[in-house]
Amino acid sequence: MNSSNPITIDDQVYNKLTVNLAVTTNYTSSGERDMSIAMRVIPTRIDPVLGVQTADSSAYTVYRGRLSELQNESEQSCVLAMTQALQQFISSKGW
Numbered sequence: 001m002n003s004s005n006p007i008t009i010d011d012q013v014y015n016k017l018t019v020n021l022a023v024t025t026n027y028t029s030s031g032e033r034d035m036s037i038a039m040r041v042i043p044t045r046i047d048p049v050l051g052v053q054t055a056d057s058s059a060y061t062v063y064r065g066r067l068s069e070l071q072n073e074s075e076q077s078c079v080l081a082m083t084q085a086l087q088q089f090i091s092s093k094g095w
Contacts, residue, residue, distance in 0.1 A: 007043050007058060014043035014055050023082070037064045037079070 006015040020040040027033055039062040043055040070076050 003043065007055070009043075009055055009058065012045055012047075012053070014045045014053075014058075016044040016046065018042040018044045018054060023086070034066050035064075035079070035083070036066060037062065039063075 001017040001019060003015050003017050006013050008014070018041070020042070022038045024036045025033060026035070041060040041062075043058050045053045045055075047053050064070060064075075067079070070079060
């Protein structure tokens with residue numbers, strides 16, 4: 001992924017992002033879907049000599065234990081898009 005806001009550390013520009021994402025969906029007893037999300041976004045650069053370099057100490061994290069913890073409309077919109085993409089993937093597999 002490309003960063004929309006690259007960072008510079010020790011005169012090196014980290015213009016890419018490595019993403020670790022864990023999503024767990026479940027259902028309440030009333031049949032409503034809920035979800036927990038853990039995401040870590042790590043600034044990354046590609047060095048022609050050293051290869052992939054990550055700035056792990058500058059990683060961004062997002063933890064939401066349930067959908068009710070989403071903090072704003074932007075997060076809600078992103079989670080909806082992610083959920084739709086997951087549903088599309090699942091449907092394409094015929095599950």
